[in-house]
Every structure is written in C-alpha cells, then in structure tokens.
Amino acid sequence: MNLLLTAVVQGLIMGLVYALVSLGLGLIWGVVDVVNFAHAEYMMWAMYATYFAVAGFHLDLLAALPIVVALGFLAGVCTYAVLIRRIMSAPAVTQIFTTFGLLFFLRYSAFAAFGPDFRGITWPPAGGSVLILGVPIGAAQVDAALAALITFGLLHAFLQWTKTGKALQATAQNPAAALALGIEVERMYMLAWGLSIATAAVGGAFLLTFYQVSPTVGDAFLLLMFASVVLGGFGSVLGPLLGGVVIGLVESVAGNLVSPTFKLALVFGALLLVLFLRPGGLLGQERRG
Amino acid sequence: MAADGRGGDQAVSARAAEAAPDGALLVVRDLHAGYGGQEVLRGITLCVRPGEVVCVIGPNGAGKSTLLKTIFGFLRATRGAITFDGVSLLGRRPPEILRSGITYVPQGISTLPNLSVDDNLRLAAYVRRDRQVRDDIERLLDAFPALRARRRLRARTLSGGERRILEVARVLLLDPRLVLLDEPTIGLSGAAVEFIYEKIGEFRRRGLAVLLVEQNARTALRHSQRAYVLEQGRVRFEGGGEEILQHPEVRRAYLGGRA
Numbered sequence: 001m002n003l004l005l006t007a008v009v010q011g012l013i014m015g016l017v018y019a020l021v022s023l024g025l026g027l028i029w030g031v032v033d034v035v036n037f038a039h040a041e042y043m044m045w046a047m048y049a050t051y052f053a054v055a056g057f058h059l060d061l062l063a064a065l066p067i068v069v070a071l072g073f074l075a076g077v078c079t080y081a082v083l084i085r086r087i088m089s090a091p092a093v094t095q096i097f098t099t100f101g102l103l104f105f106l107r108y109s110a111f112a113a114f115g116p117d118f119r120g121i122t123w124p125p126a127g128g129s130v131l132i133l134g135v136p137i138g139a140a141q142v143d144a145a146l147a148a149l150i151t152f153g154l155l156h157a158f159l160q161w162t163k164t165g166k167a168l169q170a171t172a173q174n175p176a177a178a179l180a181l182g183i184e185v186e187r188m189y190m191l192a193w194g195l196s197i198a199t200a201a202v203g204g205a206f207l208l209t210f211y212q213v214s215p216t217v218g219d220a221f222l223l224l225m226f227a228s229v230v231l232g233g234f235g236s237v238l239g240p241l242l243g244g245v246v247i248g249l250v251e252s253v254a255g256n257l258v259s260p261t262f263k264l265a266l267v268f269g270a271l272l273l274v275l276f277l278r279p280g281g282l283l284g285q286e287r288r289g
Numbered sequence: 290m291a292a293d294g295r296g297g298d299q300a301v302s303a304r305a306a307e308a309a310p311d312g313a314l315l316v317v318r319d320l321h322a323g324y325g326g327q328e329v330l331r332g333i334t335l336c337v338r339p340g341e342v343v344c345v346i347g348p349n350g351a352g353k354s355t356l357l358k359t360i361f362g363f364l365r366a367t368r369g370a371i372t373f374d375g376v377s378l379l380g381r382r383p384p385e386i387l388r389s390g391i392t393y394v395p396q397g398i399s400t401l402p403n404l405s406v407d408d409n410l411r412l413a414a415y416v417r418r419d420r421q422v423r424d425d426i427e428r429l430l431d432a433f434p435a436l437r438a439r440r441r442l443r444a445r446t447l448s449g450g451e452r453r454i455l456e457v458a459r460v461l462l463l464d465p466r467l468v469l470l471d472e473p474t475i476g477l478s479g480a481a482v483e484f485i486y487e488k489i490g491e492f493r494r495r496g497l498a499v500l501l502v503e504q505n506a507r508t509a510l511r512h513s514q515r516a517y518v519l520e521q522g523r524v525r526f527e528g529g530g531e532e533i534l535q536h537p538e539v540r541r542a543y544l545g546g547r548a
Contacts, residue, residue, distance in 0.1 A: 163411070169401070169404060173403055176363075179383045180361070182383070182416035183412070184384055
C-alpha cells in the first residue's frame with residue numbers, strides 16, 4: 001500500500017511535468033491543425049537557453065525564465081511566419097515531413113552548436129526533497145509540477161476569459177466561420193505557435209533543474225507528449241493536462257509495481273485501450289464543426 | 290428581361306463606381322472567378338440597392354455560393370469588378386470587407402459548436418471596439434427569446450433551426466449595410482423558414498440591403514424584390530421576384546414545372 005502511494009504521488013508529479021511539455025503540442029494540433037513533430041526539440045533548445053542563462057550569465061532560474069519564455073514565443077511566431085504558413089494548405093504528408101525536417105534541423109544544429117555532452121544546472125530552491133502525503137519527492141520535480149499548474153491556469157484563463165482567447169477557440173473550431181466574423185485567422189495561428197513554444201520553454205527551463213540536457217533529450221519526451229495529447233483529447237487545455245497525468249500515473253505505477261522494463265509498454269497499452277474505448281481521447285470534443 | 294451587359298460597356302472595372310445604376314449599394318460587373326483553373330463565375334453582372342432583398346437562384350453548380358464567397362473576399366476574382374458604395378472590394382480580405390459594412394452568413398452551420406450562445410454573439414461583434422456590445426446583446430436576446438433561454442449552452446446543443454436563428458441574429462450586432470446570406474433556410478422546417486424570412490424582412494425595413502442565395506426558390510422569390518437566375522456562371526434571367534416566379538421558362542426549368 002505504501003509502495004502504491006509512493007508510485008501514485010511520484011506519477012502525479014511527473015505527470016504534471018509531462019502535461020506541461022505536451023500542452024503546446026496539443027495547442028498547435030488543435031488550433032492550427034498541424035502536428036509538430038519538432039515540439040520536443042524546442043523544449044531542448046529552451047533547456048540550452050536556460051543552461052546558458054543560468055550557468056553562463058549567472059542568472060537565477062526565475063530571472064532567466066521570462067527571457068527563455070519570450071525567446072520561445074518568438075521562435076514559435078517565426079516558425080509559423082517563415083515555414084508553417086507556406087504549408088497550411090499542403091497535404092498532410094507534406095506537413096508531417098516539414099515538421100519532421102524541423103526536428104532534425106533543430107537537433108543537429110544543437111549538436112553543431114553545443115556538442116553531444118550532457119549539461120545541467122543546480123538551482124538551490126530545487127535541492128533536497130519535500131514530503132507530499134508522507135512520500136518524499138524531489139523539490140525540483142515539485143517546483144516543475146507547480147510551474148505546470150500555474151502555466152495551465154494562466155492559459156486556461158486566457159482562453160476562457162479574454163476576447164482574443166475566445167477568438168483562438170473560434171479559429172480552432174471553424175476557421176472559415178472565424179474569418180467571416182472578422183477574426184484574423186493567420187494572426188491566431190501565429191499566436192498559437194507562439195504560446196505553444198512558450199509553454200515548451202517553461203517546461204524545458206524547469207526540467208533542467210533535475211534532468212540534464214543533450215541534443216537528443218527530446219527522444220525521451222516526444223512519444224510521451226504524443227501519448228498525453230492523444231489520450232487527453234483535443235479541444236481544451238484540460239485534455240493534455242489529464243492525458244499527461246494519466247501517462248505519468250501509469251508509467252510510475254507500472255514501473256514501481258510491475259517492472260521498469262515494461263512501463264512504456266504499459267503506457268502505450270493504456271493509450272491504445274483509451275483510444276479503443278474513446279477514439280477522441282478522454283476529453284475529446286467535436287472538431288471543425 | 291434577359292440579362293446582358295449594360296450597353297456594351299467595356300471598361301467596366303475602371304468606370305464601375307461612376308456607372309453604378311441608380312443608387313445601388315453593391316455593384317458586381319462582369320465578374321469571373323473560380324477554383325484552381327476551373328472557372329465557375331463567367332461574367333456576372335448584378336446590383337443590390339439599400340432596402341432591397343435580392344435573391345439569386347439557379348441549379349446546383351450555377352455559381353451561387355461562389356458568387357457570395359467572391360464578394361466577401363474568400364475567393365479572388367479573376368476578372369470584373371465588385372464595388373460597395375462606390376469603393377472597389379477586389380483584393381480585400383474578409384475581415385476588411387466585414388469592417389466596411391458587409392456581413393456574410395455562409396452556407397451550412399457557421400456557429401462555433403463548442404462555445405456558448407453568449408460567446409458566439411460576443412464573437413459576432415469581434416470587430417467592434419465600443420462598449421455598447423453587452424447592451425446590444427441583451428437587446429438582441431429580447432428579440433430572440435429562444436436564444437435567451439439557451440445563452441449559456443454550447444451552440445452544438447442547439448437544433449438546426451436555433452443555430453440558423455443564432456447566425457441571423459449575429460448579423461444585427463454589426464449593424465451592416467449589406468447582408469450576404471447563403472441558403473439561410475436550408476434544412477429548416479416551415480415555421481423556422483417563416484421566422485428567418487420575417488427577420489430578413491425586418492433587415493429590409495431598416496434599410497439594409499440583402500443578397501441571398503437559395504435552393505428553396507419559391508419561398509425566396511416570394512420574399513424578394515428582385516431576383517437573378519444563374520446558370521453555368523452567367524445570369525440567365527433577371528427581374529422582380531414575382532415576375533420571375535411567374536416566368537414560364539423559369540418555372541419550367543427551376544421551379545418544378547406547372548407552367
């Protein structure tokens with residue numbers, strides 16, 4: 001029982017981190033209808049940016065965070081304006097190869113720039129561990145989970161309570177109808193890309209406090225991101241949140257109680273089971289009405 | 290009654306504004322447009338005056354919806370002219386055209402399914418920057434009690450007729466001068482059709498110009514001051530609504546016989 005509680009608490013915390021790094025993937029998928037295979041690479045670049053800000057410029061993580069997030073937003077906007085805009089009406093295969101190409105471009109330019117070494121930072125507030133329901137959890141993971149909750153809360157509030165947020169939802173649901181209402185759909189797509197990469201940057205920055213960065217760090221995350229988004233379902237920010245938490249829980253419980261060898265098999269088994277029962281994901285909504 | 294260009298006017302695009310027929314708000318001249326290399330509109334000339342309901346009928350594929358899409362900037366015209374109040378609309382994008390005083394209700398369901406009725410109305414006023422929007426929405430809900438009862442529900446839970454009413458109600462929030470309606474009564478029951486036409490009649494009495502496309506030609510013609518019959522991207526006939534309704538050839542070809 002104690003083992004189960006430990007697994008659940010650890011899974012919940014890691015699940016929130018997965019949710020945070022997946023959020024942007026779901027946002028672009030839902031609003032722009034493009035699958036960004038390079039999402040984890042943006043997170044990797046944000047980890048490097050954080051590393052150099054903290055280790056190179058001796059900034060505190062919280063001081064570096066706004067810079068890294070702003071750079072992420074800018075990178076997302078530029079990616080849309082320079083690349084994605086041109087393939088919006090292209091066949092799905094073209095879009096897939098484009099973002100796949102972007103994945104390799106971002107990864108190997110990181111190799112070229114930083115080499116294959118692993119790098120990490122120490123952030124004093126993330127040292128040691130805290131007790132949650134009597135279970136000791138690394139403070140770094142807890143901080144990252146808190147950052148996830150804050151990011152989700154802010155994005156949810158933006159989407160639900162601001163006019164621009166509603167316009168972003170309208171664009172996701174019916175781009176032609178949004179255009180007929182005078183919504184600048186292109187600008188909404190650009191905003192979605194900016195927000196998406198900005199949230200990946202928040203995730204990358206906090207991840208760096210307990211996970212070292214190298215150019216291939218995305219490998220460990222890309223599939224989990226996809227699983228979180230697909231499992232949670234599209235249409236709201238709550239989908240990736242729930243999806244990430246479920247993935248984290250299954251991974252942790254399976255890894256601790258069954259066998260670490262099988263944990264990913266069980267994660268994707270759970271994903272297939274959910275899709276079998278609910279093809280639209282747990283919180284799936286009607287799209288493109 | 291058969292339509293043709295007005296007196297062999299060749300330099301139509303340049304002179305469209307000055308040549309606008311007596312007080313017309315929207316003037317379309319020799320309009321060509323299509324998808325890819327496929328030309329759907331092959332030289333359409335028509336006009337709409339303020340306080341006038343003009344309907345466009347014709348068989349499937351005649352170019353009725355394409356005409357509205359081209360006027361609203363969803364499609365690029367390949368030739369011809371479109372002027373609204375003397376100003377050319379060519380090359381402008383839908384949001385700009387909307388701001389100039391034209392609203393467009395596309396065919397099919399254009400409500401936003403996962404947003405509430407309230408949010409749908411607020412977004413209908415997306416381009417407005419004034420503080421009156423809230424009051425206007427309240428007044429609108431007074432006029433459409435069926436929507437008031439459902440204002441917090443997602444649009445997807447409304448019936449087809451209610452969604453169509455929501456779409457027509459949205460028009461009023463922008464106080465446009467011209468309304469483009471694409472098949473406003475498709476799939477609706479008799480009572481809902483009557484309600485929609487009652488509202489279209491109100492638009493007209495407020496001095497709005499209405500250009501509507503209908504498959505349901507008889508009802509549309511009865512509620513229109515003037516009508517154009519499209520065939521293969523050209524205007525085949527034009528005339529008063531009743532006149533077209535009684536025209537033997539139109540009756541035989543488009544209104545299901547009994548001439």
